Amino acid sequence: MSIIQKVRKQLSSLFPPIKRFLAWWRYDDQERLRNKVIEIWIRSAQEELLRAHHLLNDIANKPFYEVDIPQGTIDWVVRLIARYEAVKRPYTPLDRRLALRLGMQAPALRRRLLWLLSGFAFAVITTFILGLFTDFPLFHWFPIAILTGLFFYIVCLYTGYKLFPFIRSLTADHTACEHLFHANLSQIFQQANALLHSRNLKKVPQINTALHAISYQKLQRGSMQESTNNTVTKESKPVPDFKSQNQTLNHHYYPMKQAWERFLTEVLHLKDVSTVSPIHHDLGQTEVFIWDIPSVAFTRWEENITRIEAYLKKPVFFIHRDYDGIGTVGVEIAKQPLPKEIHFQNVINLHAVAQMPESVIVGVNSKGMVTWNYRKIPHGIVAGTTGAGKSTALYSIILQFQRQNHLPMFIDLKGGVSFGFVEDAGYPIATTKEAALELVKSAAQEVERREQLLKEWGVSPDIAVYNEMTGANLPELFVVFDEFAQFTDKWQGLEEGMSCLKAIAAKGRSNGVHLLIATQRPSQESLGSTDFRSNISFRCIGRMDSQASSQIALGNGAAFERLPSTDYAGLFIVRGTDAPMDSLIKVPFINDMDFRRLFLEYRNPHEGYKLGHRAMLKLKSCDYNDIF
Ligand SMILES: Nc1ncnc2c1ncn2[C@@H]1O[C@H](COP(=O)(O)OP(=O)(O)OP(=O)(O)O)[C@@H](O)[C@H]1O
Incomplete structure (x- = not known):
């Protein structure tokens, strides 16, 4: 082996760590910091709720x-639970000071210091060179260095680490926070809440x-709101009073009475509809x-969803076969139509999403976010005619x-393309x-x-357990x-x-x-056999654009009849x-450019992963948490 080859070999062994270091430097700084902030945020909320739960226990x-706990402490517990019930997201621990302190401590500080040093070095070298060629007085280098350093420092403030937009997005992005809450805290919150309202504790006077x-x-707040509302709508028509808790038993008037009566007579062909009236439950959004x-x-109710929507001019959220176990049909209607457009950045917080490893947000329905758990339902299809928004849906997923x-x-x-x-x-692409x-x-x-690996290790259910047990890092592949x-067009490799x-x-x-799988026109040929299709359950x-395509995709005509023929x-x-099942959702909108930008911000951590090979090139991920 010649010397050049030896040197080249030595150098090539240096490249991967350098590349990894550069990737870490460029891409991971903010990501890691944000994850850390979220982690701290969740952890402190968890501690708070656990304390409350233990106390109630x-x-x-x-x-x-015999309860001799001070009233102040009990007030704190009850308020804490009430607050989480009203606003489903962790509260104060993510205050600006904490986040700022974290931000200042870690990469930002390091980066700013680097800028400052480079400014200083630049000034010294420049004055020295000037001194060599001209009679530039060398003692001037000191103020020049200070000024250049300051200049670089200001540059770094503007271009460097931006923490505030993140705080703003996190605190403003309620839906994402709710999701975090749901993923991490809802169980413990529900336990504490159930305990608080248990019969035993209701006997405790404190x-x-x-x-x-x-x-x-709450009452006071409600009456204040009512009085302000009254002043605002003094001139408007009186509104029927359905305030009595959350239901009305007024059988003579209920919301959308006329529309319902028309539906009952014209679609269900009932006579004398004035004698039948529904019980009405107000559930907030629906x-x-x-x-x-x-x-x-x-x-018959299910078959006529489209008609109900046409008569009521509101989307049906769900038809309950046995509402609350009382043996009657409950037609749940969304009070508001879905928004015309929701933007990706307002609904999906990618940092929050990184914390929920089993599911992704697909869109929103009338009650909030809709998620797909790909560990439970492993395969999916996104279909729709041209312009339905398939690409957008794929992008966000x-x-x-x-x-x-x-x-x-x-x-x-x-x-x-x-x-x-x-x-x-x-990332690999074909x-x-x-x-x-x-x-x-x-x-x-x-x-x-992987099946073999699981067998060898005796891990029965899945790869997540295998990773946890063995410390391996086998990624989920999609x-x-x-x-x-285009893949299922007739060609020689199709069968294989x-x-x-x-x-x-x-x-x-x-x-x-x-x-x-994304496709414009699902058909028997394009989606293959029934057993293949039935395994793709998301x-x-x-x-x-036709009843037949909708039948293949959903087993009913909803995608043709229920979705509008324009503005879809x-x-x-x-x-x-x-x-x-069959919920109507709006998918968040993200354009091609933003998708591209966000995607390229993040490098494949499994680069070099060899599919189907026993030996894998694993990128060892560094534990940079110690910077905190
Ligand atoms: N979630 C959305 N909200 C609002 N408008 C959207 C949404 N998704 C897509 N659109 C609009 O529809 C247009 C087409 O979207 P997109 O390219 O995703 O559709 P597609 O189903 O992939 O179409 P094709 O099959 O022709 O590629 C977009 O340019 C955008 O204007």
Whole structure:
């Protein structure tokens, strides 16, 4: 081996760590800091709630006359739970001072120091060079150095580490906070809340006092609001009073009475509809009409969702077969239509999303965010006619996969028009059918390899448990098809490709290999056999241009009948999410440029991961938490 080759070999072994260091320097600083802030935020909220829960537990285990805890402490517990009940997000611990302190301590400080030093060095070198060639008095270097240092420092303030927009986005982004709350705190909160309202604790006079104080305050606040509302709407028409808690038993007047009566007579062909009236429950964002009409079967309500929406001019949220277990049909109506457009940045906080490793946000319905848990429902399809917003839906899901450190792999047979750039961030992409076949084959091999690994380790259920037990870092893989029909056109590799896809669809869940398929026109041919289709249970279906396509995608005509024929961009019917079946959602909008920018901000942490091979090149992730 010549000397040059030896040197080159030595140097090449240096490159990966240098590359990794540069990637860390460029991409991870803010990410890590934000994750840390969120972690601290959640942890302190958790501690708070746990303290409250333990205290309530203590009280519950004592006879009520032996409770000698000061009233102030009990007030604190009751208020804490009431506050979390009203606003579902962690509270004060994320104050500006804390975040700022964190921000100042870590990378920002380091970066600013670097700028300052470079400014200083620059000034010294310049004055020295000037001194060499001219009779520039050298003692001037000191004020010049100070000025240049200051200049660089100001530059870094503007271009460097931006913390405030993050705080603003985190505190303003209520939905994301709610999601964080739901993922991390809801269980402990519910336990504490249930305990607080248990029969045992209601006997404790101190708790009663605290509860009364809170409800009194609420009442006062309510009456104040009412009086302000009255002054504002003095001239408006009187509104029927449905305030009595959350239901009305007024059988003569209920909201949308005329519309309902028309629906009952014209669609359900009932006579004398004035004698039937629903019980009305107001649930905040939605309202339920509970109908007790034995002659109308549940399926007739379900079949007529589109008509109900047309008569009431409001979207149906869900039809309950047995509302509250009282054997009657409950038609839940959203009070407001879905927003015309919601922007990705306002709904999805990528830093919060990184904390929820099993699910991604797909969109919002009338009650809030709708998520897809890909560990439970491993494969998905996004379909819709041209302009339905499939790409947008894919973009927001893919960005979330990426931030959760999973490994999306792309098959873009339009020659890489949509996803070609992902290569720049180190993600695999196939742009020809042959390459696609290779990718699909190696994904299927990966399923087998992982199956083997799980068997060897005796880990029965899934790859997440395997990772936890062995300390391995096997990423969840997502094979994303941009337009599936292009892959399933007749060609010689189709049969082999489809059999690999079937294997992934059947065995991918426990092995962490997923399919996400986008297509314009779902058909028998383009979606393959029924058993393949039935394994793809997450459905996100936009407007379809025919009843038949909707039938294939959803098993009913909803995507053709229920979704409007104009202005349908971003509206989807979803299945396999945490929302009720066939929920109508709006997908957040993100344009191509923003998607590209956000995607390229983050480099593939699993670069070099060899699919289907036993030996893997693992990028060892550094634990930079110690900077705190
Ligand atoms: N969530 C959304 N909210 C509002 N408008 C949207 C949304 N998604 C998409 N749109 C609008 O619809 C247009 C088409 O969106 P997109 O390219 O995602 O559709 P598509 O279904 O992928 O279409 P094609 O199949 O032709 O590629 C966008 O340019 C945008 O104006």
